Each structure stands twice: as structure tokens, then as C-alpha cells.
Amino acid sequence: MFENLTDRLERSFKILKGEGKITEINVAETVKDIRKALIEADVNYKVAKSFTDDIKRKALGMNVLTAVKPGQLMVKLVHDELAALMGGKAEDIDLSGNPSVILIAGLQGSGKTTFSAKLANYLKSKKGKHPMLVAGDVYRPAAIEQLKVLGEQINVPVFTIPDSKDPVSIAKDAIKEAKKNGQDVVIIDTAGRLAIDEEMMKEVESIKKAVSPNEILFVVDSMTGQDAVNTAKEFNDRLDFNGVVLTKLDGDTRGGAALSIRAVVDKPIKFVSTGEKMETLDVFHPDRMADRILGM
Amino acid sequence: AGKTKVDDDVLDDLEESLISADVGVETTLRIIERIQKRAKEEKYLNTSELNNILKSEILSMLAENTAPESKDPVQATKPYVIMVVGVNGVGKTTTIGKLAYMFKNQGKKVLLGAADTFRAAAVDQLTIWAERVDVPIVKQQMGADPASVAFDTLKSAVSNDIDVVIIDTAGRLHNKVNLMNELSKIRRVMQKLLPDAPHEVLLVLDGSTGQNAFMQAKEFTSATDVTAMALTKLDGTAKGGVVLGISDQFKIPVKYIGVGEKMTDLKIFDRTEFVESLFRNV
Ligand SMILES: Nc1nc2c(ncn2[C@@H]2O[C@H](COP(=O)(O)OP(=O)(O)OP(=O)(O)O)[C@@H](O)[C@H]2O)c(=O)[nH]1
Ligand SMILES: Nc1nc2c(ncn2[C@@H]2O[C@H](COP(=O)(O)OP(=O)(O)OP(=O)(O)O)[C@@H](O)[C@H]2O)c(=O)[nH]1
Ligand SMILES: [K+]
Ligand SMILES: [Mg+2]
Numbered sequence A: 001m002f003e004n005l006t007d008r009l010e011r012s013f014k015i016l017k018g019e020g021k022i023t024e025i026n027v028a029e030t031v032k033d034i035r036k037a038l039i040e041a042d043v044n045y046k047v048a049k050s051f052t053d054d055i056k057r058k059a060l061g062m063n064v065l066t067a068v069k070p071g072q073l074m075v076k077l078v079h080d081e082l083a084a085l086m087g088g089k090a091e092d093i094d095l096s097g098n099p100s101v102i103l104i105a106g107l108q109g110s111g112k113t114t115f116s117a118k119l120a121n122y123l124k125s126k127k128g129k130h131p132m133l134v135a136g137d138v139y140r141p142a143a144i145e146q147l148k149v150l151g152e153q154i155n156v157p158v159f160t161i162p163d164s165k166d167p168v169s170i171a172k173d174a175i176k177e178a179k180k181n182g183q184d185v186v187i188i189d190t191a192g193r194l195a196i197d198e199e200m201m202k203e204v205e206s207i208k209k210a211v212s213p214n215e216i217l218f219v220v221d222s223m224t225g226q227d228a229v230n231t232a233k234e235f236n237d238r239l240d241f242n243g244v245v246l247t248k249l250d251g252d253t254r255g256g257a258a259l260s261i262r263a264v265v266d267k268p269i270k271f272v273s274t275g276e277k278m279e280t281l282d283v284f285h286p287d288r289m290a291d292r293i294l295g296m
Numbered sequence B: 001a002g003k004t005k006v007d008d009d010v011l012d013d014l015e016e017s018l019i020s021a022d023v024g025v026e027t028t029l030r031i032i033e034r035i036q037k038r039a040k041e042e043k044y045l046n047t048s049e050l051n052n053i054l055k056s057e058i059l060s061m062l063a064e065n066t067a068p069e070s071k072d073p074v075q076a077t078k079p080y081v082i083m084v085v086g087v088n089g090v091g092k093t094t095t096i097g098k099l100a101y102m103f104k105n106q107g108k109k110v111l112l113g114a115a116d117t118f119r120a121a122a123v124d125q126l127t128i129w130a131e132r133v134d135v136p137i138v139k140q141q142m143g144a145d146p147a148s149v150a151f152d153t154l155k156s157a158v159s160n161d162i163d164v165v166i167i168d169t170a171g172r173l174h175n176k177v178n179l180m181n182e183l184s185k186i187r188r189v190m191q192k193l194l195p196d197a198p199h200e201v202l203l204v205l206d207g208s209t210g211q212n213a214f215m216q217a218k219e220f221t222s223a224t225d226v227t228a229m230a231l232t233k234l235d236g237t238a239k240g241g242v243v244l245g246i247s248d249q250f251k252i253p254v255k256y257i258g259v260g261e262k263m264t265d266l267k268i269f270d271r272t273e274f275v276e277s278l279f280r281n282v
């Protein structure tokens, strides 16, 4: 949608240098370009603003303007800061429980059910675990059937209580069942819910309270726009989740939501989902994400 | 006393509201430029005048629905075929359930076609919606050719005197060429039976989607000639402002909005109400 950021900044610095009076104001102009690029990539408006304010300070401190290729240096600075902000303490998921309980939550259609099955598949094939999937979405038409079909594909048992409308007791019973059968990880899929849906947010809080999960993962569609911060904040306030899963990254979205969420809730992005097939799950690479947001 | 130019703080606030509603940088700047221009021409502007100009500028960006209420296209063509498309998880199947309910309440005979034969339990999901609304459905087994399901659905519609056919399709990301070609194929196969079908291609966009919706609109339009959009999940805090630029650039009207998961949670898009909601604080 816009030209390569490096080229653009290089060009504007060239113009500035030609004028022979490179000042703080000039840097501010370039920083504006960067801010615009971030917002176009769906980074939240406020997050982009405070991020670029930091960049401006750092750029001036680095004497970016006396560099031979100031545009390149500036882009590298932005890129490295982005990666640092989204990366850092990338912890593995906690599998120390017996069984380990993983609770999955997020907005409608974000990719929770698909991710639940992918995670089960990953833990089974890569970590030698014996997972169980739990159908905790009792609302969406055919949600249980969907999880069953996926469970069958990957050969992982799916726990359900037919006709039950109570996700809390489904989750509790599932854990008992897992203990009985020697399953060491329990992954609880839940219904999609809006952060402002009080009743549904209370429900997921109750599930958390009932099963004390080792890990709560917030699943978010990487195409999400400005609202990502509101949603992530509300889910985090309610659930204090451990990590984020970014889905549908096989698309061509810039994925600025990743930065926004990290900035607002300061929780690590643990997995990325890149397709509808069961094997399309990856760990998060902050470096790649920074490239993507900048369109590089 | 009046001012000859709109003051910068006001414009900054405006910029923030628009960007925060996912309107996007380019479109926001365009709107602001237009307002500045009009403010200059009209010399005098107080806040309420500014607001009116703002709203009228934004209204003018939203493509007019091509079908005036008086001439119901669904009445004129029989069967009227709607194909529903969009990326994964935006709310296609749910919107179909809601549409079926709406048309049925208008006294029309509705038939659903389960042409998402790919996603786990997609056929089951649409079947449950068909039962809820109490309308018939045409389906084949999972993995069947979606074009063949669509064809069967149309054939059944013709022989059963159906008024409205709604075809569900699998969610697909617009950058996947094979999957986009599949949509063109579904279209072509339907046209073997009804040369004008589909009479409507409804692109469903998730209201919480950011600027990527632009790419979605672009690619789906070029693969299937999208004729209208539905914007879902507006019952949340997201505003769906990205449709402003899309509607303006591609001249595609937003026809429906989704405001919940129940069959009654579909509304006809109201431009004025939408523009108001863009500036409503959450
Ligand atoms: N292309 C792509 N599609 C995905 C990915 N993850 C999920 N999907 C698709 O997105 C759609 C929604 O996924 P679900 O797993 O049903 O989402 P959910 O969050 O469980 O949805 P609800 O239960 O309705 O809230 C389905 O069509 C999935 O196949 C991904 O990483 N890439
Ligand atoms: N809050 C809210 N949820 C909605 C709305 N429309 C759909 N949903 C929910 O969004 C999720 C996905 O809806 P689907 O209808 O399955 O979406 P889809 O586009 O058919 O998904 P795929 O076929 O997997 O690509 C479900 O949980 C729906 O209940 C809406 O207007 N508001
Ligand atoms: K809303
Ligand atoms: Mg689900």
C-alpha cells in the first residue's frame, strides 16, 4: 500500500541533507512518516505515538543525522526496537501440572477451536504428551462437532458432556477424566465472546476459578485493527492470561495488533497460527514480525 | 465570533477518532483535507457546523445501495441467488442464518446451499441454522466439490419454486490464489443453470478487522464481482471504519450489519447511524 519504508526515509533524509540544516524538526518529520506506516499496519494510534516518541529520542541520541545512510539507520533502529518490544522473555508454555490445564479464550471467530486442536497435535507429536481436548463451547452451532472432527484428525480424545450447557462442570469433569485415563495435558476450548459481554466474561472467569489453569492463552486474529488493545486489555484484566496466540498469519496482514497488544498487556506472544491444517503452528519470531509490520 | 480556519486541536482530535475507528491514514487525511477546504470556502465554522460538514463528507463516501427500497430485486428475480464470501471466521455462516430468517419473515421461500465442504463441521453448522430458521438445505458430504453443491442447490431451487437461495462458502484468505479461483469456478458452474446467477455476491467483513479489509475487498471483488458487503460483530467495541474507504473506492454498498449471534441480530445498514457510531465513545 505504501512504498518501502527504507526508501521513503532515505529519500526524505536526502532532501534534508541537501538543505544543509538538519534539525530536530527534520527528525520529527521522519518520525511522522514512521508513525503513519505503523498506523497503516494497524498498530494502535496511541501505541504508535508513544513508540515513535521513544524512537525520536533514541534517534537524536544516536546522532542518526550524521550517519552516511540515515534512512537505513533509522529503519534499523525502528526494526530493532519493534523486535525488542515484542520479544524478550519468550517463555515456553507451562506443562508442569498433572494434568497441565490450558484454557483458550478470545473473540468470536479468532481461531480458538482450530488452535486448540493444533496445540494438542503439537504437544503430542513434538513433546511426547498425551493431550485431551475439551469442548467448552456449548453455544455456537456445531462447535462441539467441529472439535470432534479435528480431534479425530489428529487422534486426540475430545471430552464432551452431551446436552450440558455448563462449561464450568464440563471443564471440571474433563480434568477428572484425564486423571483417570493418564492424559497429561487438558486443553479447554471455549466459546467466542466479546470483552463487553459481562455475562460471558464472568463465565470464563468461573472456568478459570474452577480449574486453575497452568496456562491461559488469548487467541487473536492478526487482521484485527485498532480495537485489539481494548479487547486484549479487558481479557487480561479478567483472566490475567499467560500468553497470546496470533492467528491467520498466512494472510497478508501487517499484523500491527501484535505490537499493540504487547504494549498494552505486556504478555508474550507464544504461538502463531498460519493455516487451517493441523501442522501450521509455529513459535513466535519477534524479528519476522517486526519485518512484517514494517512491510519489509 | 467565527473563525476562518478550523483549529488544529479540533483536527487532531478528529484524526484520532477516525484512526481509532479503523478508518485508516489515507482516508482520514482525505476527509480532513476536504473539511479544511470547505472550511476555507465557507469562511465561518463553529463546532456544530464543523460536525455537520464532517458527517456529510463521510456520508458521501458510503456508496448508495444500488437497489432502492421500492424495487425489491428479490421480488423481481426468481430464484434470487446470493453467494456469501469472505475470509475465515468473519461470520459468513451466521449471517446466512440471519438472512434466511429475515427473508422467511418476509414470506419468501428460502433455500440454503452448504458449499463449505472444507472446514470441520461447517455443513453441520449450516444445517443447525437451517433447522433453527426452518428452511430447507442442500448438502453433500464433506470434501465434496463446492461448485457441485452450488449447482445442486440451484437445481433444487428451480424445481421447488424457491424465492431466495443463499450459498455458504468456505472461509478463505484472499492471498490464496487456488482458493480464490475456486470461487470463480462456483460462479461459473452456477451460471450453467442460471446465466445471471449469482444475483448478489455478499462479501462479509469482520467489523474488528483493520486495514487488511481493503485487500480483502480488492481480491474478492476481482475474483467474484462483489455486489454488497455485510459488516459483522458491531455489537463489540470495534467500529468497522475501514468500510468507508472500501465503499468509496470500490463503490460497493454496505447492505447489512451483524450485531450479535442470534438470528434476529441482523440490521439493514443505515448510513447515518453508522456515521454517528464512528464518533460515539465506547
Ligand atoms: N487461514 C487460516 N485460517 C485459520 C487459522 N486459524 C483458524 N482459521 C480458520 O478461521 C476460522 C475460524 O476458526 P475457529 O477455530 O472456528 O475460530 P474460533 O475462535 O473457535 O471461533 P468461535 O468458536 O466461533 O468463536 C475457520 O475457518 C478456521 O479454519 C489460520 O491460522 N489461518
Ligand atoms: N458478537 C457477534 N458474533 C458474531 C457475529 N456474527 C458472527 N458471529 C460469531 O462469529 C463466529 C464465526 O462466525 P461464522 O458464521 O462461523 O463465521 P464464518 O465466516 O462462516 O467462518 P468460516 O466458515 O470458518 O470461515 C461465531 O462464533 C459466530 O457466532 C456478530 O454480528 N456479532
Ligand atoms: K461497535
Ligand atoms: Mg470455536
Ligand SMILES: [Mg+2]
Pocket: B092, B093, B094, B116, B122, B168, B169, B170, B171
Ligand atoms: Mg462458515
